[in-house]
Amino acid sequence: MRLVIFTDLDGTLLDHDTYSHAPAAQALAALKAAGVPLVLASSKTGAEMAPLHAELGLGEAPMIVENGAGVLEPGADGAGDAAYRKIRAALDAVPSDLRAHYRGFGDMTDAEVSDVTGLPPEGAALARQRCHSEPGVWSGDDAALARFLDTLDGQGVSARHGGRFLTLSLGRTKADAMREVADRLGADTTIALGDAPNDVEMLEQATHGVIVRNDHGTPLPRLAGEENDRIRRTAEIGPSGWNAAVLALLQDLGATTG
Ligand SMILES: [Mg+2]
Structure with missing residues (x-):
């Protein structure tokens, strides 16, 4: 299995109020140990996301920037505008x-x-x-x-x-960029995590979708994939919910070791 994980940032991997990802530390370490690429997918620009990519030690994993309008390779100089x-x-x-x-x-x-x-x-x-x-x-x-x-x-x-x-x-969504990155990385299994309407296409397209609870916005409507548990919801908010969901999915998929 070649697993790749795609995640929204604000309200998903990052706490809505503090922007901390600390509660997700255990799952982040598990991904690293298992060699699973983590692709950040945000409305933020590459300039905003690059420091977090470095801080998380995401190596060669590309970033989906500006809501899917672009894909940025880490360290790429002079992103085309x-x-x-x-x-x-x-x-x-x-x-x-x-x-x-x-x-x-x-x-x-x-x-x-x-x-x-x-x-x-x-x-x-x-x-x-x-x-x-x-x-x-x-x-x-x-x-x-x-x-x-x-x-x-x-x-x-x-x-x-x-x-x-x-x-x-020019009309691309996070899901369009996700498809491109998944192909490039040779993924046969994908997990997507998000909390807001601009994440829905990505959640629906992934092999496994995770709606991360965010008490600051209107909850997402029930998605089709929730009927058969292809899409699940976290009980806890933000990075705490992210942590629990990723650890559970890694276990379900038997992807806990490299
Ligand atoms: Mg969000």
């Missing part, structure tokens, strides 16, 4: 009465991104180093939004709502 430049060019071509209602991270200063995200200023600077997607805030009405999205769609740019942000991309 062609997709981001295409999105910004599409924004430049939107009629100005519509464009005026959208303020993307590329239109904001680090301080503004810090304000809208709650990130510290140095974190905001990393969040602005985008290569594949553009989050932003929409301030117009629904009718204008429909015209805005229609105009972008005509240029191959799609949009997804998440929290207070409207994120523009």
Whole structure:
């Protein structure tokens, strides 16, 4: 069996409040001992994720960045930003009465991104180093939004709502990136863990999906895979739930030794 694990970060591997992964230490060590690659899959940028990848000692495992819009190899220099430049060019071509209602991270200063995200200023600077997607805030009405999205769609740019942000991309999800990485790593069995709507495609596509309990958001609706336990839910929140679920799955799959 060639097992690869894909995980969301905030509210999943990282605690919602403290951003700590300490409660998952036992399962993280078990993965390392068994030689199972751990692929981080987040809405964060590569610049934001690289320090965590290094801290966790994830070696050669690629990272799924910007909600699946990109895949980053660790240590890759100068990640290509062609997709981001295409999105910004599409924004430049939107009629100005519509464009005026959208303020993307590329239109904001680090301080503004810090304000809208709650990130510290140095974190905001990393969040602005985008290569594949553009989050932003929409301030117009629904009718204008429909015209805005229609105009972008005509240029191959799609949009997804998440929290207070409207994120523009070329349409790839975490599940698309997961399929690409799983193929590249020769995986025949996958586990995906996540806590939010932007994780659902990944959870449904994995051999085994784990919905990690997060008491800060609306619980995910019941997914089809829960009928036959292909998708399970953790009893505990965040990294504590992550730890228990990964240890249990490793045992079930007989993957506890290298
Ligand atoms: Mg999350």
